[in-house]
Amino acid sequence: MIRIILPFVFVLLFGWSTAYAVDIYVSVTGNDSNSGTVSLPLRTVQRAVEVAKTHNANNQPVTITLFEGTYREAVEWSGSGSTTDAPIVFQASPLGSAIISGSDVFTNWVAEPQPNLYSHLWKNNWGVPGSLGEPSGEVARRREMVFINGKLWTQATSFNALTDNSFYVDETADKLYIQTTSNPNESRVEVGVRKGIFVIRWLKNVTVKGIVFQHDTTPADKWAVLFSGVGNVLVEDCDFLWNTWGGLRFESSDDVTIRRIKANHNGGKGTEVFRTRNLLFEDSEISYNNWRGFAGGFTGWSVAGSKHVRIHGAVYRNLIAIDNKARGFWLDFDSQDIVFDGLIALGNMEGGLGVEANQGPITIRNSVICNTTVFGGILASNSENITLENSVLGHNKTGQIRPRGSSGRSVNNWETGEVIDLFSQNWTANNNIIFGSGKNELLWYYADSGGDLFLSTYQGDNNIYWNTSPDVFRIQGDNTFSVWQQITGQEQNSVFTDPTTANLTVEQQRKLDICLGLIPPTPPAVAVDAITHDSVEITWTTSDPTNSRVEYGPTVSYGSTSALDPSLVSVHRVLITGLSPETTYHFRVISNNPSGSSFISEDSTFTTTQFTDNSPPLAPPVLTAIVISSSQINLSWGASTDNVGVTGYRIYRDGSAITTTGDTFYSDTGLAQSTRYTYTVTALDAAGNESAHSTQAEATTNIDSPGLPPEAPSNLEVNVP
Numbered sequence: 001m002i003r004i005i006l007p008f009v010f011v012l013l014f015g016w017s018t019a020y021a022v023d024i025y026v027s028v029t030g031n032d033s034n035s036g037t038v039s040l041p042l043r044t045v046q047r048a049v050e051v052a053k054t055h056n057a058n059n060q061p062v063t064i065t066l067f068e069g070t071y072r073e074a075v076e077w078s079g080s081g082s083t084t085d086a087p088i089v090f091q092a093s094p095l096g097s098a099i100i101s102g103s104d105v106f107t108n109w110v111a112e113p114q115p116n117l118y119s120h121l122w123k124n125n126w127g128v129p130g131s132l133g134e135p136s137g138e139v140a141r142r143r144e145m146v147f148i149n150g151k152l153w154t155q156a157t158s159f160n161a162l163t164d165n166s167f168y169v170d171e172t173a174d175k176l177y178i179q180t181t182s183n184p185n186e187s188r189v190e191v192g193v194r195k196g197i198f199v200i201r202w203l204k205n206v207t208v209k210g211i212v213f214q215h216d217t218t219p220a221d222k223w224a225v226l227f228s229g230v231g232n233v234l235v236e237d238c239d240f241l242w243n244t245w246g247g248l249r250f251e252s253s254d255d256v257t258i259r260r261i262k263a264n265h266n267g268g269k270g271t272e273v274f275r276t277r278n279l280l281f282e283d284s285e286i287s288y289n290n291w292r293g294f295a296g297g298f299t300g301w302s303v304a305g306s307k308h309v310r311i312h313g314a315v316y317r318n319l320i321a322i323d324n325k326a327r328g329f330w331l332d333f334d335s336q337d338i339v340f341d342g343l344i345a346l347g348n349m350e351g352g353l354g355v356e357a358n359q360g361p362i363t364i365r366n367s368v369i370c371n372t373t374v375f376g377g378i379l380a381s382n383s384e385n386i387t388l389e390n391s392v393l394g395h396n397k398t399g400q401i402r403p404r405g406s407s408g409r410s411v412n413n414w415e416t417g418e419v420i421d422l423f424s425q426n427w428t429a430n431n432n433i434i435f436g437s438g439k440n441e442l443l444w445y446y447a448d449s450g451g452d453l454f455l456s457t458y459q460g461d462n463n464i465y466w467n468t469s470p471d472v473f474r475i476q477g478d479n480t481f482s483v484w485q486q487i488t489g490q491e492q493n494s495v496f497t498d499p500t501t502a503n504l505t506v507e508q509q510r511k512l513d514i515c516l517g518l519i520p521p522t523p524p525a526v527a528v529d530a531i532t533h534d535s536v537e538i539t540w541t542t543s544d545p546t547n548s549r550v551e552y553g554p555t556v557s558y559g560s561t562s563a564l565d566p567s568l569v570s571v572h573r574v575l576i577t578g579l580s581p582e583t584t585y586h587f588r589v590i591s592n593n594p595s596g597s598s599f600i601s602e603d604s605t606f607t608t609t610q611f612t613d614n615s616p617p618l619a620p621p622v623l624t625a626i627v628i629s630s631s632q633i634n635l636s637w638g639a640s641t642d643n644v645g646v647t648g649y650r651i652y653r654d655g656s657a658i659t660t661t662g663d664t665f666y667s668d669t670g671l672a673q674s675t676r677y678t679y680t681v682t683a684l685d686a687a688g689n690e691s692a693h694s695t696q697a698e699a700t701t702n703i704d705s706p707g708l709p710p711e712a713p714s715n716l717e718v719n720v721p
Helices: 007-014 045-057 291-295 452-457 481-488 506-515
Strands: 002-004 020-026 062-071 075-078 088-101 103-105 117-121 146-148 166-170 175-179 189-192 198-201 204-209 211-214 223-228 231-236 239-241 246-259 262-264 271-285 304-322 327-331 336-341 344-346 353-356 362-365 368-370 378-381 384-389 392-394 398-404 409-412 419-422 425-430 433-435 441-445 459-461 464-466 527-529 535-553 565-577 584-592 598-600 604-607 624-627 633-636 646-653 656-661 665-668 676-685 697-700
Touching: 020 045, 045 062, 045 075, 045 088, 146 175, 211 223, 239 246, 262 271, 304 327, 327 344, 344 506, 368 506, 392 398, 392 506, 398 433, 425 452, 433 506, 506 598, 565 584, 624 697, 633 676, 646 665, 656 665
Parallel strands: 020 062, 062 088, 075 198, 088 204, 088 211, 198 223, 204 231, 211 239, 223 246, 231 246, 239 262, 246 271, 271 304, 304 336, 304 344, 327 353, 336 362, 344 368, 353 378, 362 384, 368 392, 378 398, 384 425, 392 433, 398 441, 425 459, 433 464
Antiparallel strands: 002 020, 103 189, 117 175, 146 189, 166 175, 409 419, 527 535, 535 565, 535 584, 584 598, 584 604, 624 633, 633 665, 646 656, 646 676, 676 697
């Protein structure tokens, strides 16, 4: 359970006074009376938390490792007066194999007289909460979920509404009904019963890695996983799936990193972050959310793939938001110092990206926002200091960019208390492709009357615009491109032309192809790992299975290509060897799917390390010592090996080095007669690394006999390791 770490490491790096970090292990086959070691793991995560609290109070870093399995429990850790800032880690081993679930497995279903109908006792009479603030049907406000063999069953709101693959809760009769053509007792039926399955409050230095959170039954506008009042938190490689409302929420927090997560198929929102400073959210997906709200006719103010409010300082990098039955991403009021880099929002319902009442600055770059089904690619109100660059927006219903805000809206800055009157002003759009088809896919759509302030503060140029209709710039009327240039006084180098026939850069074409559905929506998320003086490992991910290849070289012309790996995979890994030390290389990754579509990453670089040989040679084998005379002993040994090369051998007599040679033999002369000597040999390399000593060889010189010929060699010893 305890691993020892040298005290000064923690004292110097983190200021912790303790010498010990603690590992606690949990397994679905464990027992909470166990000690929590690898061989005697605990049974529940909550028990591990209770054990960890004691160590944390002693300023000891704690790692809680969950072995593979489904943990059907709710976990909570709230800081108190005894809580310290020592690091806390929750991790699955292996990553992605541990599930914390809000559902239980229901068995012993009773067949009802009606065909295909089964029932089970149901005691969770949660009722129907009140209004969500907008019109919403009963399903949007309920909490129950049933999964049969991993598939969500449709919720009926009356017994008579039951159909195949649906369920109904009769709270009066305390019964849960399911209608299915297969016997549920021969299937895996999971029923949501728990809420708030993972809650962390008032802690610092927390990491959560590789855990799946699912089937939480927290009611509308609440969350399966909640971090409140926390600081310096990392959540990575986690999934938040099929929860009845929200997946992951941070509130009133600082220094948060969310990386490589999936917050998909949640009933309301995938993620929400509220009143947080210094956020990094990258390489993640927030798709297919608000299925519950949509089923109840609720797609409004509270739901989105992600809704983030009052964010001060954030980078959103390489996020994917697909087919959310609401906005893809919603950046709500009082947000500033924001960058969206590589956002891909496709097929969302009410805006690919919503921007509401924010003082900015907000930069949106290298993004693809397309195919919104109801209205708006970028849907913005009363937001200032917005820059859109190097992005593609197309085929979004009603308008690609829909700002409004001629009338001011007051927002108070939560950090300073300053009250700010916000309008739609100070927008910039450069180097974008913005296109649509017909008047229902306008290019610019200023959704308020007026617009003088917006026009007078707008800057834009080098954009490619296109629509099958000419008058698709709606502000103070429907205007053509030439009129748009006149009323803005901008866009002199922009063009109105079909981008599918334009001369585009490789990266523009890639983004356009994503928008048009010609290639998968996932950009290659490229990482450089394990750099040495002569090798590097390149990794990247794709949404669909594709092959793997890397072009690399000292310039952007590359010149070298890795061998094509024809395996169709989503996680790619290519090892490149034979590189030169301390050299900067350019590279790009290339992946092709079976249909022939390909995508190519942007140019990136890495630099190999200085060559440092810290590996000693192997000890020389088979040392022999042969007595030649009363004053000479000859030595020989087998050749040693080294990762680079052996440059010589050092010979030791009676523990002291006497010489170095490049041969695998040596004659030791000038010795005393009738004396026993002990020898070892070590191998050396060019970096000065010395091997371990060979096994010893001993020999005794002869006695001088004047007038007699030398004696034949004797005392031959051979030592084989």
